[in-house]
Every structure is written in C-alpha cells, then in structure tokens.
Amino acid sequence: MSHKSAKDFFRPLAVGAPQPLREIPARPSRAIHFFDPSNEKMAAKIPAMVGTVDVLLGNLEDAIKADNKVAAREGLVKIAQETDFGPTQLWTRINALDSPWVLDDLTTLVPAIGEKLDVIMVPKVQGAEDIHYVDRILAQLEAKAGITRPILIHAILETARGVANVEEICGASPRMQGLSLGPADLAADRKMKTTRVGGGHPGYLVREDAPRGADGLPDLDAKRAIFQQDLWHYTIAKMVDACATHGIYPYYGPFGDIKDTVACEDQFRNAFLLGCVGTWSLHPVQIKIANRVFSPSVEDIAHARRVVAAMGDGTGAVMIDGKMEDDASLKQCLVLVELAEKLAEIDPDLKATYDAIETPEA
Ligand SMILES: CC(=O)SCCNC(=O)CCNC(=O)[C@H](O)C(C)(C)COP(=O)(O)OP(=O)(O)OC[C@H]1O[C@@H](n2cnc3c(N)ncnc32)[C@H](O)[C@@H]1OP(=O)(O)O
Ligand SMILES: CC(=O)C(=O)O
Numbered sequence: 001m002s003h004k005s006a007k008d009f010f011r012p013l014a015v016g017a018p019q020p021l022r023e024i025p026a027r028p029s030r031a032i033h034f035f036d037p038s039n040e041k042m043a044a045k046i047p048a049m050v051g052t053v054d055v056l057l058g059n060l061e062d063a064i065k066a067d068n069k070v071a072a073r074e075g076l077v078k079i080a081q082e083t084d085f086g087p088t089q090l091w092t093r094i095n096a097l098d099s100p101w102v103l104d105d106l107t108t109l110v111p112a113i114g115e116k117l118d119v120i121m122v123p124k125v126q127g128a129e130d131i132h133y134v135d136r137i138l139a140q141l142e143a144k145a146g147i148t149r150p151i152l153i154h155a156i157l158e159t160a161r162g163v164a165n166v167e168e169i170c171g172a173s174p175r176m177q178g179l180s181l182g183p184a185d186l187a188a189d190r191k192m193k194t195t196r197v198g199g200g201h202p203g204y205l206v207r208e209d210a211p212r213g214a215d216g217l218p219d220l221d222a223k224r225a226i227f228q229q230d231l232w233h234y235t236i237a238k239m240v241d242a243c244a245t246h247g248i249y250p251y252y253g254p255f256g257d258i259k260d261t262v263a264c265e266d267q268f269r270n271a272f273l274l275g276c277v278g279t280w281s282l283h284p285v286q287i288k289i290a291n292r293v294f295s296p297s298v299e300d301i302a303h304a305r306r307v308v309a310a311m312g313d314g315t316g317a318v319m320i321d322g323k324m325e326d327d328a329s330l331k332q333c334l335v336l337v338e339l340a341e342k343l344a345e346i347d348p349d350l351k352a353t354y355d356a357i358e359t360p361e362a
C-alpha cells in the first residue's frame, strides 16, 4: 500500500482545514462514559455529570435502536449546544462506515457542534483505508464550517482484520488519538465462543498439576486449583504496543456485567497495569471504578517519589527496601508520577490525596 511522504503527513487534507496536531495531548480520560442521547431520561442527567467524569460520549451506534438514530444525533447536537463542558471532554461514537447513518452523522455533527467535539470514535475499523476516509471528510467539513482545531479520531478494534492491521490504523493519520477494545464484536468476528461483553470466562483457564500420590503417580482425583485467564490479554497487549509506537492512547472497552463491580474493577486494573490510560463506563456505577483504577494509588506514588528522590541525576543504582533501582526503574516511576500530576490538575480530591503523601528528602 502507498504511504504519504513525511512532508505531507501533517498537511491539512482540505484547503482551510485546521493544521493537524504534531502531538496528541495526554488529556485525562480514565472513564469514557457512554450515554444514549435519544433517551430523554438519560440525556437529562448529562449536564450534571460534567466535572464528575473525564469524557462524556454521545453514542450513536450499537445500543441505539434503528428507529432512534436520528433522535440520538439530534439529541447530541442539542446537549452539546446547551451544555458548558468545562474540563470534561465531549466525544461521540458515530455509526459504522458501511451503515446508512454515518454520512449524516458526520455532516450534521461537524457544522453544528464541531468546535465542542474533541474526539470521534469510529467503530469496526478494519484498516488504514477507513481512517483515511474519515480523515478527509472531517477536513472538508471542518474547512467548510470554519472549525479552528482538528477533531481527533479514536478507532475501536473489534474485527480480526482490525487487530491484524492495528499498527497501520494507529499510524494512518495525525488525527489518531487512540484505540479501544471492542470485545463483543471482536468475539463475534473471530468466532470466539464467549457470549459476554468483555471480562473473563470460567472455561478459559489453566489448572494446577495433580499432586503425586504415595505411589509417585499423579493423583488425578485430588482437588486442584484453577486459575482463570484473561481472554483479552493478547489483544490489549498488541494495542498497547501499537499505540505506544505511534504516540497515541490505548483504552480497555465495555464491561457488560454492570452488577459485578468486583470483576469489572479486576478487568479495568489488568488493562491499567498493561498500559491502558482509561476504559469505558456504560453505567454511572462504573465511573467511580474507572476513576479509582486508572489513577495511580497512594502507595505507588509514595514509592515512586522515594525512587525519584533517591536516584538523583538518574544514573547509577541504589537499594531501596532490599530492591535494586536504576535508570529503568526510575523511568517506570516517572510514568506514575507524571500521570498523577496530570490527573491532579483536573481532579481536586486526587490532588489533595497526592499532596498529603510525605515526600522523602533527596
Ligand atoms: C458492546 C458496546 O457497544 S457497549 C456500548 C453501547 N452500550 C451502551 O452505551 C449502554 C449504555 N448504558 C445503558 O444503556 C444503560 O445503563 C443500561 C441499559 C445498561 C442499564 O440501564 P437501566 O436498566 O436503566 O439501569 P439502572 O436502572 O441501574 O439505571 C439507574 C439510573 O441511572 C441512569 N443511567 C443508566 N445508564 C446511564 C448512563 N449510561 N448514563 C447516564 N445515566 C444512566 C438511568 O436512567 C437510571 O436513572 P433513574 O434512577 O433516574 O431512573
Ligand atoms: C465496544 C464494542 O463496540 C464491542 O465490544 O463490540
């Protein structure tokens, strides 16, 4: 396939469109909270949620009935025009590129609320060609509407081909902001045999070896521990590497078992530890979980600051609590310290918590 030359990569794709960004800002986005703008009861709650969640996302795609597609689009325009989002980002998920609704989604949203929309999430992205299509049409619409800063693109990885092409998707446009996992569509597309929306599966496990009996042979009747494995580990790890390579941000996705807040927290934490910066929230109960999990813990920040203080100019090696720390572990600690600083800028409670941690003398 052909690639743009380096000199053309950051050129606007339409005359009068805003200059593409050279770096995607690391804005806190621990929870991307989904709402249905055609659901009046749900939509009425959105203005009061500003400031309580990092991202509010008006969903137009799956989970919106076909009969409500126009109402959802118009509802999002109304909410966006009437709401001051302050520090909270406004995103949308448009309909799939092969659907009858997507063109109207784009041509309606960009002129009406393009200045307020931070990111457009594109579902079922298969390859760079899908990003190129959205990239060009956004530039044309931005130019026509006089939008002053580029609307960014976020791709959902939810087809086997999308996963296979993840690197070219991440590098397809300077608008690329990040990727989310789409475990439901991805499972269906791959013909995986789980019917769950994200999360683990009791059948996907490893089992402890059988203990040896008195005769030295494995006792196959003995009770053995089983360890449930993470169905999504491979895909998340692949997403994290592709995003880090291209300077954009990976996210977990939906956890459909709304009532099982414990397993939700576990799945979110796995993603956080592997390198994701946030996740989706489908129900208000999941916002607090995401905010907690995707903010470094007090213990991690206390430890990270001790290492930073002890490492001085960053060279050499020191022992802290019996463990070796050096240049590489200092970098690991700085990931956490810098994330905490970014989050503290927008979350006063978290700032107070981090400020209260006693920082050791250098
Ligand atoms: C695979 C994928 O594509 S995932 C992404 C697509 N799916 C979605 O976007 C789903 C979004 N979430 C929802 O539609 C709903 O939360 C559902 C259908 C899962 C559950 O809805 P309900 O059965 O109404 O939940 P519940 O009764 O617990 O709601 C409690 C309150 O929270 C409100 N609420 C529920 N979800 C949300 C939400 N996402 N945002 C704002 N408010 C919400 C309800 O309106 C209700 O308000 P009330 O107390 O004034 O009556
Ligand atoms: C997130 C999503 O769209 C999916 O899991 O299919």
Ligand SMILES: [Mg+2]
Residues within 6 Å of the ligand: 062, 123, 158, 182, 184, 185
């Ligand atoms: Mg999907």
